[in-house]
Amino acid sequence: MPLFGIFLTFIAFEIGVAIHKKWRYSLVNPLLIANVLIIGFLCVTGISYETYKIGGDYISFFLGPVTVVLAVPLYKQIQNLKKYWVSILAGICVGSLTSIFCVIATSKIFGLSETLMLSLALKSITIPMGSVVSAQIGGIPSITIIAITITGITGAVTAPLVCRFFRIKNPVAQGVAVGTASHALGTSRALEMGEVQGAMSSLSIGVAGIFTAIITPIIIPYFI
Numbered sequence: 001m002p003l004f005g006i007f008l009t010f011i012a013f014e015i016g017v018a019i020h021k022k023w024r025y026s027l028v029n030p031l032l033i034a035n036v037l038i039i040g041f042l043c044v045t046g047i048s049y050e051t052y053k054i055g056g057d058y059i060s061f062f063l064g065p066v067t068v069v070l071a072v073p074l075y076k077q078i079q080n081l082k083k084y085w086v087s088i089l090a091g092i093c094v095g096s097l098t099s100i101f102c103v104i105a106t107s108k109i110f111g112l113s114e115t116l117m118l119s120l121a122l123k124s125i126t127i128p129m130g131s132v133v134s135a136q137i138g139g140i141p142s143i144t145i146i147a148i149t150i151t152g153i154t155g156a157v158t159a160p161l162v163c164r165f166f167r168i169k170n171p172v173a174q175g176v177a178v179g180t181a182s183h184a185l186g187t188s189r190a191l192e193m194g195e196v197q198g199a200m201s202s203l204s205i206g207v208a209g210i211f212t213a214i215i216t217p218i219i220i221p222y223f224i
Helices: 002-023 030-045 049-061 063-069 071-076 078-110 114-120 127-137 141-165 171-193 195-223
Strands: none
Touching: 002 030, 002 049, 030 049, 030 141, 063 071, 071 078, 071 195, 078 114, 078 171, 078 195, 114 127, 114 141, 114 195, 127 141, 127 195, 141 171, 171 195
């Protein structure tokens, strides 16, 4: 029943939120906790992922509309966008290229297959875009989705720590970095960091997704 997957996801996330409110550590991110709880529950009970996915697909459906809604905080920060648009676009493009080249380098070092490299190269864009582009360029959409999810959770957990470690204090730069590296899941954390960070991160999602979808098929063949 679809309600099973929806109910399980809701309960797991609410537990994650409650734990996060109590301890307030980056590692107790609600998204990370929810994923661990859901995977653990399915493993212990022996319930298949396909059964859970019936309801999970209903939740995934809203990823697109939610991403569009992120345009609202961006509109509120339109002055910052006009002021720093060159730096913002440059940062997003460089960040996207860095993500792709990191995957290529890692694939070469560990001898990963061409198909796996193509699947992982799209790890920093949203699931709706990543799954479609992965199939078009010869990757495996299911692996791409897993890579995107792990990247997003990692970004949501470590974003504040990384910004502090590298002394990234400008809110515009923080938002661009988080959104470019870890798409919508990272943006959820950027919104907690501040309104400017959330707006810039939401902009980075769309631009990075389009840029990555265009440039990846062009770059990858040169390294195969």
